Every structure is written in structure tokens, then in C-alpha cells.
Amino acid sequence: MNSLLIRNARIARPDGATIDGDVLCEAGRIARIAPAITARASETIDAQGMLLLPGIIDPQVHFREPGKEYKEDLASGSHAAVAGGVTSFLEMPNTDPSTTTQAALDDKLQRAAAKSVANYGFFIGATPHNLEEINRATPACGIKIFMGASTGSLLVDKPQDLERIFANGTRLIAVHAEDEVRIRARKAQFAGRTDYPVHSEIRDAECALNATKLAMSLSKKYKRRLHILHLSTKEEANFLREDKPAWVTAEVIPNHLFLNIKDYSTQGSRVQMNPPIRTAEDNALLWQTLRDGVIDFVATDHAPHTLEEKSKPYPDSPSGMPGVEISLPLMLTEMVAGRCTLAEIQRWMCWGPAVGYGIANKGKILEGWDADLTLVDVATRKLVRDENTFTKVRWSPYSGRELTGWPVYTVVNGEIAFEHGRVRDKVRGRPLQFG
Numbered sequence: 001m002n003s004l005l006i007r008n009a010r011i012a013r014p015d016g017a018t019i020d021g022d023v024l025c026e027a028g029r030i031a032r033i034a035p036a037i038t039a040r041a042s043e044t045i046d047a048q049g050m051l052l053l054p055g056i057i058d059p060q061v062h063f064r065e066p067g068k069e070y071k072e073d074l075a076s077g078s079h080a081a082v083a084g085g086v087t088s089f090l091e092m093p094n095t096d097p098s099t100t101t102q103a104a105l106d107d108k109l110q111r112a113a114a115k116s117v118a119n120y121g122f123f124i125g126a127t128p129h130n131l132e133e134i135n136r137a138t139p140a141c142g143i144k145i146f147m148g149a150s151t152g153s154l155l156v157d158k159p160q161d162l163e164r165i166f167a168n169g170t171r172l173i174a175v176h177a178e179d180e181v182r183i184r185a186r187k188a189q190f191a192g193r194t195d196y197p198v199h200s201e202i203r204d205a206e207c208a209l210n211a212t213k214l215a216m217s218l219s220k221k222y223k224r225r226l227h228i229l230h231l232s233t234k235e236e237a238n239f240l241r242e243d244k245p246a247w248v249t250a251e252v253i254p255n256h257l258f259l260n261i262k263d264y265s266t267q268g269s270r271v272q273m274n275p276p277i278r279t280a281e282d283n284a285l286l287w288q289t290l291r292d293g294v295i296d297f298v299a300t301d302h303a304p305h306t307l308e309e310k311s312k313p314y315p316d317s318p319s320g321m322p323g324v325e326i327s328l329p330l331m332l333t334e335m336v337a338g339r340c341t342l343a344e345i346q347r348w349m350c351w352g353p354a355v356g357y358g359i360a361n362k363g364k365i366l367e368g369w370d371a372d373l374t375l376v377d378v379a380t381r382k383l384v385r386d387e388n389t390f391t392k393v394r395w396s397p398y399s400g401r402e403l404t405g406w407p408v409y410t411v412v413n414g415e416i417a418f419e420h421g422r423v424r425d426k427v428r429g430r431p432l433q434f435g
């Protein structure tokens with residue numbers, strides 16, 4: 001039986017306290033946590049000076065397979081994941097073809113089984129015509145609705161189609177909330193502008209708020225489990241703060257916490273995404289809303305495009321940025337600076353997403369729970385550089401920033417998947433189950 005002994009770690013408890021000790025992983029589970037374990041194991045890690053966290057769950061990534069493997073695939077995307085301490089990911093259906101049928105979902109699951117080093121789950125994408133399929137397809141972490149068009153061809157923007165989906169079924173609905181009618185009108189209004197910042201003007205705060213309100217009203221009408229993806233504006237944050245039923249969750253991504261429209265001047269289309277980056281004021285209010293628990297967890301919306309594609313003039317430059325490997329270093333840097341806590345990081349990035357998607361036994365370091373772990377060095381500062389990234393597109397919107405808190409080892413189901421800058425590409429993740 002494969003076993004792994006992690007010795008002398010500072011172990012994060014779910015409440016944010018830490019204890020010094022050893023962790024023994026057996027058969028993919030955390031078998032024992034104790035001050036000193038003498039058992040023999042197939043592999044041993046000396047974790048002296050390092051902090052042991054539950055593996056990060058990234059509940060929103062785009063890994064481009066099938067169809068756009070030149071940008072990313074389930075191997076490269078999962079390598080980037082484990083390099084960033086991410087042990088499980090939920091992947092979006094806007095691939096080519098879109099994941100809108102059981103057959104397309106099965107195809108992705110097979111591909112992931114063959115090449116993903118991290119654990120994986122997939123969304124099923126809604127169209128105006130696949131109601132039965134979205135409710136039946138299994139295993140799926142939820143139904144994804146693009147209420148506004150983004151990368152790919154998925155779109156459900158007619159109120160009657162949205163209503164039909166919310167009214168029928170019980171499964172979680174995750175929405176990309178942007179108002180397609182308003183986006184189209186504003187595209188026409190701003191036609192001719194080719195500067196990248198116009199993207200944030202076209203898809204303004206009202207686009208996001210309108211769609212978030214519509215999704216919320218449908219969710220309330222049918223008591224339907226709703227998850228609002230990548231909340232980006234202070235207006236939406238205030239709206240949720242006023243009234244958010246227990247069956248509604250929301251997430252924020254680092255790009256809307258750490259980047260704003262000032263970054264267009266140095267980064268141009270690198271920071272173009274949907275929903276767009278906003279203002280410093282939005283950053284601050286989203287942080288507060290996350291701290292207050294109104295926003296439930298953090299995803300990355302890892303959405304790689306090549307720099308060549310990104311260099312096209314607006315509006316031909318694609319929207320989206322890679323991010324799966326950098327969210328933990330960004331957040332740990334905040335923690336080291338005293339701006340968030342170890343308990344918050346675990347809630348936002350480990351057990352929060354697990355609870356939201358009904359994933360059992362993940363997100364906490366507890367005996368009997370899955371041995372998905374990341375061992376981080378919170379002392380070393382390191383510069384983010386495009387050439388050091390693991391994503392196939394080899395760039396990061398955070399290049400040039402110095403961050404503190406980097407994964408040294410990532411353990412998936414009790415196996416070392418990443419160590420000292422290298423991925424063990426023979427390791428295979430498992431399909432996630434959703435309760």
C-alpha cells in the first residue's frame with residue numbers, strides 16, 4: 001500500500017490555529033495526525049519550516065480540452081494546478097465542442113482520467129434546448145449558464161429560457177451574470193473604439209448587476225440552488241449583502257481583488273476578461289464582502305489565451321487570463337502581510353468550495369479525510385515571471401509582482417504530484433463526486 005509521511009510540519013487546523021507535527025497518509029486518506037509518528041512509509045517529506053494546508057479547490061477553470069489544446073489541455077492545466085497547490089478543479093463547459101451532453105461529459109471524464117494529475121469535476125453547459133440533458137448528465141458539479149456571451153458559443157439570454165431552466169430541476173445552477181442585451185447595445189454605442197479599457201466601459205457594472213438580479217429573482221421564485229460566479233462589482237456586492245438566501249452562494253476571483261482598470265495602461269489586453277476588471281473601489285468592497293462572509297469562496301476563472309491572440313487590437317483580442325497556479329501565492333502574500341488569516345484562506349479556497357459543491361471529505365486536514373494537501377514556504381519571496389509559469393500559454397497577469405508563500409509540495413490522494421518546482425506527471429487525479 002502506498003503511504004506518505006510528512007514530518008515536522010506546521011499543520012493548519014480548520015479554525016486557523018496550527019500545530020507542529022507529522023501527518024501519515026495511507027490509501028489516499030489522512031490516516032494519522034500526531035506530534036511524532038514513527039511508522040514507516042513508502043515516501044517521507046521533511047517539512048521543517050513549512051506550513052501544511054489542505055489542497056486548494058479551484059471551482060472555476062477553463063482547460064480548453066477538447067478543441068483548443070494549443071492554449072491548454074487537461075495535462076498542462078492540471079500541472080499548473082498542482083504547481084499552485086490546487087488539488088481539485090471544476091472545469092467549465094465552453095470547450096469545443098461545448099460540454100452540453102452526457103457524451104461530451106463522458107469524453108471529458110475519460111480524457112481527464114488519462115492525463116489529469118489533479119482531481120477533476122466538470123460543469124454541464126446550458127443551451128436553450130438541452131433541459132433534460134443538464135438535469136440528467138452525471139457526474140456534473142452543476143449547470144453552467146452564460147447569461148452574457150463570452151469565449152465560446154454558449155449563451156442563454158432569453159428570460160423565458162432562463163425561467164424554464166430555473167423552474168425545472170434541483171441541481172446547482174452557476175451563472176456567468178452579464179446582461180447580453182445591454183452588452184450588445186453598448187458594443188454598438190462604443191463601436192470604433194479599439195483601446196482595451198473600453199472593454200470595461202462596454203460591459204459596465206450595470207451589465208453585471210442586471211443579470212445578477214435576474215438570476216437571484218429566478219432562484220428565489222423557484223428556491224433553486226444558485227451560485228454566482230466571479231462577482232466583480234461593488235453594486236452586486238451591496239445587492240447580495242442586503243438579501244442573500246441560504247441556498248445562494250457567490251465567488252470572487254483574484255483578478256477582481258488584485259487588478260483594476262489602472263492596469264490596462266501597463267498590461268493592455270492581458271487584463272481583458274469577462275466580466276471585466278473594475279475600479280480600486282470595487283476591489284476594496286469585494287475584499288470587505290469576502291471577509292464578511294457574504295462572498296463564500298474564491299475561484300480563479302483560469303482562462304488561457306496565447307499572447308499572440310491577446311496582441312490583436314480590440315475587439316478581436318480574446319477575454320480571459322490564466323490564474324490557476326497563482327491564486328494561493330497571491331492570498332498567502334496577503335496573509336503574511338496581515339490582511340487575511342489562515343482560517344479565511346481555508347474557508348475561501350479549501351472547505352468553502354467543497355461545501356458549496358457538496359464535495360465530501362475535502363478541504364480540511366482531519367484524520368479520515370482525503371489526503372489532498374499542499375506544503376508551502378511562507379518565508380521566501382519570489383518574483384512572478386512569465387517564463388516560470390506552468391500554463392501552456394506561459395504568461396501571468398501578475399508577472400513582475402513579488403509574492404511570499406509558494407507551494408513546495410502538492411499531494412493529491414496521498415501521492416506527491418508536485419515537488420520543488422517539478423510535476424510528477426505520472427500521478428493521476430480522481431473524478432470528484434458531488435452530493
Ligand code: DOR
Pocket residue numbers: 062094150151176272273274275303304319320321
Ligand atoms: O474572460 C473570460 N474568459 N470570461 C469567461 O467567461 C470565459 C473565459 C474564457 O473561457 O476564455
